[in-house]
Amino acid sequence: MSKIVAFTNQKGGVGKTTTCVNLATYLSAYGKKVLLVDMDPQGNATTGVGYEKTPDMLTFYDVITGEYKIDDIIKETSIKGLDLVPSNVDLAGAEVDLVQMEGREKVLKTQLDSIKDKYDYIFMDCPPSLGLITVNALTATNSVIIPIQCEFYALEGLSQLMNTVRLVKQYYNPTIEIEGVILTMKDSRSNLVNQVADEIKKFFGKLVYETVIPRNVRLAEAPSHGLPIYLYDSRSTGGIAYNNLAREFLRRNKDSGVLKDKRQIFKGELNNE
Secondary structure (H helix, E strand, C coil): CCEEEEECCCCCCCCHHHHHHHHHHHHHHCCCCEEEEECCCCCHHHHHCCCCCCCCCCCHHHHHCCCCCHHHHCEECCECCEEEECCCHHHHHHHHHHHCCCCHHHHHHHHHHCCHHHCCEEEEECCCCCCHHHHHHHHHCCEEEEEEECCCCCCCCHHHHHHHHHHHHHHCCCCCEEEEEEEECECCCCHHHHHHHHHHHHHHHHHECCCCCECCHHHHHHHHHCCCHHHHHCCCHHHHHHHHHHHHHHHHCCCCCCCCCHHHHECCCCCCC
């Protein structure tokens, strides 16, 4: 089984990278072989799994420009079963490079097709925009996961995203589907937040995951330590939520696994619990 999933929402600050990184980590802990492709110039997914960015490292930018094959860029992380295609600020100029390329919408698809059978899942952390990099991801992917923050402006711009998915389906990728919608950063004490969550559920129906990701201090702290929440504090409400999300994701994909102890999957030292 091999599945490519794009995590996208052109609205920033919705927990997209946090969700992509932590779901990828938990799936690795459940025994899956996962590739995390960081497609955001900020490189937060890269640092979120503890990979140190350096000025001379090869990144997703070198793949998208055609200078290197993706096999040359893939790095092992400190998490067993989780590989990474890193990113850094160089990627900010990739849109300009892509405009001049023939078949620019399918550059990434060609690269991923050559390695996808090595992995159970390939997760792409898209930038918060609907430019050519995101279009490349949508052209290459099997499905899309949309993290949505539970706030007043949550649905703003989603119609544009859905229209982009529809156009990509029509012209480049006829098999693309919406995998699901994940409610993030939810503070259940707020009546407005609960009302927004209800509106999102009405709009997307069964596509909305039952698991909701709460606002959680430990989730916010984990990236500064270069650790996903499973390794930083799996017993926090955020850690429990992402574990539940991984189980629901596997269930929806008719897949299964047994959660391994973090000492079995982490190649470093843990001093956080």
